[in-house]
Amino acid sequence: MQASKRPRTASGRIALGCGVASATLATAALIGWATGRPALMGIREDYIPMAPNTALGFLTLGIALVVSEGGAAPSSAWRRRYAGASALLAGAVCALRFLEFVSRYDFGVDRWFLQVPAEVLDLAPVGEMAFTTAAAFLASSVGLGMLAIPRPLPAAGHAAGICGLSAGAMGLVFALGYLYSPNAPLLYGSGTIPMALNTAVGFLLLGGGLVASAGPRSFPLDRFSGPSVRSRLMRAFLPPVAATVCLVAWLTPEVSRRAGGASSALSSAALATAATVVFGVICGRIASHVGGQIDRVEDELRRARDDLEVKVAGRTAELRRAFDELSVGHEALRRAHDELQQAQGRMLEQAKMASLGQTAAGVAHEINNPLAFVSSNMFVLRREVASLHDVLCLYREAEQTLAQYRGELHARIRDLCEQVDLPYVLDNLDRILDRSTAGLKRIQKIVEDLRDFARIDDSDFQDADLNTGIVATLNIMQCLADRQGVSLKSDLRPLPRVVCYPAKVNLVVQNLVSNAVDACPPGGEVVVSTRAAEGAVEIAVADTGSGIDPSLREKIFEPFFTTKPIGQGTGLGLSMSYGIVRDHGGSIAFEPVPGGGSRFTVILPEHAVRPMTPCPAPG
Incomplete structure (x- = not known):
């Protein structure tokens, strides 16, 4: 499966360019050592050249930076592994070189890869990696290793940015040293190995590439990115301030050198005034x-x-x-x-x-x-x-x-x-x-x-004569009425045919009649009546029982609510009847009957809308 491409950001393009430039600079130095051209090794013949190990370090880390930023999917596993391996290799070599300076024991690190003649420029030995160079390479290797972590934490990005900034700052120090003193390069008059000018430029490029690769959400770019006032002020004023400081630092020795010792105080005052103006x-x-x-x-x-x-x-x-x-x-x-x-x-x-x-x-x-x-x-x-x-x-x-x-x-x-x-x-x-x-x-x-309460068995949605079903239901309920000594009567008037679920309407009538018979004492009477209304039919069940307490009006249709003794009712009949009537688009209500008892009235439209599911009970 191919990795999904993503557009390269500005910081990614900068990191890629810095990696290419540092690798090119190292390649030029190695070619100079191979062909004996001092200009390729150290920019100028009178400048100390870049050591071969230093060039190999720049080539290794530069290529690793290009590989980690150069593909369509920079986060792919093999790119991270390559960058991590390169950082580990360069860091190990530079750590040994660093250890040579600390312990003063010669591991021969500078002679591991390329043999160069033992020469000196003034008093400085040529072809050996300097102490400052090893320190800058260690910082760069740690920064690249942080970027190679598979799922880096925000702290890893900040650490990579700090390492890149450290390496770049060390390169800037020596590059400005060459700028401020072009005719007397740093430390050439002592036995200490200085940093070559192209090495300083290489650390500027490599450090800048690491900072850019860490991204705008990591230090130090997080101080400059975004729409905040602080970021806008940093972007607007830090470059001219830094340029002014570098310019004044360069002008001070230059003016003093040209003006001579007699006028050095006046020159310093003039520079102070100019700096104040700037x-x-x-x-x-x-x-x-x-x-x-x-x-x-x-x-x-x-x-x-x-x-x-x-x-x-x-x-x-x-x-x-x-x-x-x-x-x-x-x-x-x-x-x-x-x-x-x-x-x-x-x-x-x-x-x-x-x-x-x-x-x-x-x-x-x-x-x-x-x-x-x-x-x-x-x-x-x-x-x-x-x-x-x-x-x-x-x-x-x-x-x-x-x-x-x-x-x-x-x-x-x-x-x-x-x-x-x-x-x-x-x-x-x-x-x-x-x-x-x-x-x-x-x-x-x-x-x-x-x-039955949860979902009554399905039946056909059809055109039906409700009186026929009500008669059959009353015949079934007659045994219950006879057993309890209750008279069961009917007053069924002609009805128009109704589109409904007949079996479910019969179940509603059965529940109402059963409750009415249970509510009547022996000798009581239950009357079931029907009549046609405007666009609807009306079914009424009246009894001569004890009636319903008005305080129970709001609970009468709730599931499991019953006034019968324990074991004689589940409290589901009226709740299920309510759901069936509601799903037919009708209504059910009750009212007290003068002289005692209750009357339940069901109104159903002649043409009910067929439900999406066949008349489920409540729930």
């Missing part, structure tokens, strides 16, 4: 730049304040007019307040039913699987226990024979039978199994109610 110009530029921005900001703030006062005045007038309009509509809002509270209550009910419906579906599913397993095992257990009962009876018939021939075994069996009370167990085992089976059936009924 820094005064710079300070004036800073004041003009910063002060101008502050003045512009103050003018903008003043104009914004004036505009704000005008806008506030206009907005105040608009608010006053709006307040008048709100005062006029206050009475209408207060009338709508009750309707909003009712709508909020319905929304809360729907949210609670949705949550409880999901819980009920999950509980039904989790209970149904082990319930089926236990029910199946109970059936097998009843069958096997019957066989075991017969076997034990046969054993008891053989009791006399066993006592006659195996008296000891018969005694043990008799003791065990007395211990477990075998006659009692045989007489009551069937009743125990019957009660267990009845309990399982009760659990199955609860699970079925939970499943």
Whole structure:
């Protein structure tokens, strides 16, 4: 898979250019050593040349910097590994050279790769890596190693920038030394090895490349990048200040040398005056730049304040007019307040039913699987226990024979039978199994109610005569009414055909009738009536029971809410009926009946919109 290309940033292009330049400078020095041309080795024949090991170090680190920045995907693994290996190699060689200076023990590092004749320029030996050069190479190797870390932390970028800045600063010191004293290069009159001019330039390039490769978010470029005031001021004023300092430092010895000793004091005073003028110009530029921005900001703030006062005045007038309009509509809002509270209550009910419906579906599913397993095992257990009962009876018939021939075994069996009370167990085992089976059936009924509450089995969405289904439902419920001594009557008027889920509408009627019969005392009466309304049909179920407490009005359609004794109701019937009617686009409500009892009214449109899912119950 090819690495995705990304556009090279300005800092990346600078790092690439610095790497190429430092590698080129090193290549030129090596060619000079190979061909014997002093100009390639040290820029000028009277300057000390770059040592071969120094040139190899620049070539190694320069190429590594080019490789790490030169591809379409600079973060690829092989580029990081190459840069890390190059940094390790160069750092190890320079560390040994550094150790030679500290311990004064000769490891012969300068003769490992190339042999050069032992020469001196004035008193300085030629072809050997200087102490300062080894230190700068160590800093550069550490910086490049930090950049080669696979997933560098921000601290690694800062460390690479600091190392690059250190190497570049060391190169700048020696490069300015050559600039300030072109006819008397540094340290040529002593036995200490100085830094060659092209070496100093090479560290300027290599250090700058490391700083640029570390990126604008690492030190020191983070001080210059970005839109902040500090960054803009640093970009605007640091270059002229640095240039002025370098210029004054160069002019001081130059003017003193040309003016002679007699006029050195006057020359120094003139330079001080010139430096004061230059820094005064710079300070004036800073004041003009910063002060101008502050003045512009103050003018903008003043104009914004004036505009704000005008806008506030206009907005105040608009608010006053709006307040008048709100005062006029206050009475209408207060009338709508009750309707909003009712709508909020319905929304809360729907949210609670949705949550409880999901819980009920999950509980039904989790209970149904082990319930089926236990029910199946109970059936097998009843069958096997019957066989075991017969076997034990046969054993008891053989009791006399066993006592006659195996008296000891018969005694043990008799003791065990007395211990477990075998006659009692045989007489009551069937009743125990019957009660267990009845309990399982009760659990199955609860699970079925939970499943029906969560999602009623699908049925066809079709055109139907509701009266036909209501008659069938009443026939089914007649047994319940007769058992409780309640009269079940109907008043079914002709109805238009309704597009709906007939089985689910029948379930709503069944739940309402069941609740009405349970609410009536013996001798009570339940009346189911239907009639056609404008574009809809109305189904009413009225009873002569004890009625519903007004304080329970808000809870009557909540899942699991019931006023029946424990074990006689699950509290899911009205909640499920509410969901079915709602999904048909209808409504369900109840009201007290004069003289006692309650009346539930269901209104369904003739042409209900087919739900996306077939009429799920709440949740």
